[in-house]
Amino acid sequence: MVEDEARLAAALQRGLRAEGFAVDVARTGPAGLDAARHGGYDAMILDVMLPGLSGYELVRTLRAEQHWLPVLMLSAKDGEYDQADGLDCGADDYLTKPFSYVVLLARLRALLRRGAPERPAVLAVGDLRLDPARRRVTRADAEVTLTAREFALLNYLMRRPGQVISKIELLDHVWNASLETAPNIVEVYVGYLRRKLGRDRLETIRGAGYRLAT
């Protein structure tokens, strides 16, 4: 765990140890980066606001060096950075402070389960390629420019090609939105993606969600 607030770090460490995890804490960005490189960990919990090196830069560096450690990012919700930015630089999941400990635990477990050893540097589905580290998307070798939100949405979909993903799940992971948020925003962004990637890449499963055609 990379976290500079001592009290939060200590509380989390205690809680996670009680669940049977082995937890080390680093207090600065550079120390965290080093630990991630050489520590042999299964996952990393990473604050965004860090002395020396921000969480964003840390993940980006890690990914550029071909380290695919699962990363769960924590950020204060004061909007200096956008939520989508976190996923853009290669974090696997994202929580905004203040968060529920139970939720953190559940998401951490999900990350470990997913545990993708040797994730390809570039996600590829059909002639679509997405490079999380470089934040680039190409379609049949032609570059497609996406906004942050569009990129985050496509990123999420490309990690589960062929699966049906509900609007609620997308709202939850791509927008970090509460359940009450109108699902229309998802429809709008699926529309944007379709315009940029081709009409039939994203399938609508009426009453259920969307699916990325394989």
Place this chain on the structure above:
Amino acid sequence: MVEDEARLAAALQRGLRAEGFAVDVARTGPAGLDAARHGGYDAMILDVMLPGLSGYELVRTLRAEQHWLPVLMLSAKDGEYDQADGLDCGADDYLTKPFSYVVLLARLRALLRRGAPERPAVLAVGDLRLDPARRRVTRADAEVTLTAREFALLNYLMRRPGQVISKIELLDHVWNASLETAPNIVEVYVGYLRRKLGRDRLETIRGAGYRLAT
């Protein structure tokens, strides 16, 4: 589900129904308690802040009456009550708002599993396969596209292969309908399924209901 915020309740109900759950909503504490006592439910999602009777009191009452329905509690995080309180009164699990929908789903499934024998991820009967997570149905390895309602109906039937299931039961669980609803709608949808899956997969037991041929 016992929840007085209408928008949240509606969103959750929609989401859970899409997953194949039959969901009823009560808006007040007393109404919820009554439903828990007599509704024959498999689990309850319970808000803490409720008009008439708090979630804490509701669970305590229920447990005192020897009802052991699994309860998943939701609470706002403004700290008036402590998280531990919820578990103390007899709730089985606990989430603080705002929570992730996916986590709620996972925890709800975990609660239901705890009570019942482990369910396979993919249901299979004859050459019919149904994957609830991917929301996909195949018949002899050919994909069959179903509407939301058709899927819910088949899902329910496939969990009880070989059993005779009455139209009333189907109305209740698949349609969430009141007793006065005309049973004809079930006949119509059984007709749709027969057209898509093959004429003899669904047996009519005259005067009793339907049965999925094994």
Place this chain on the structure above:
DNA sequence: CTCGGCCCTGAGAACGTGCTGAGGACGCCG
């Protein structure tokens, strides 16, 4: 065989979901 009740089905109305263009709010940069 006849009758009554149960079930099936096609037509079409009612409803809801998803798609889209217009445009407002906001932040960034010149």
Place this chain on the structure above:
DNA sequence: CGGCGTCCTCAGCACGTTCTCAGGGCCGAG
């Protein structure tokens, strides 16, 4: 300050889905 790009809201429309209804077939009882 004004232009630009992104994010998001809203309302209208299109079309698939859901449901209602009525007519007819089938089955079992007498």
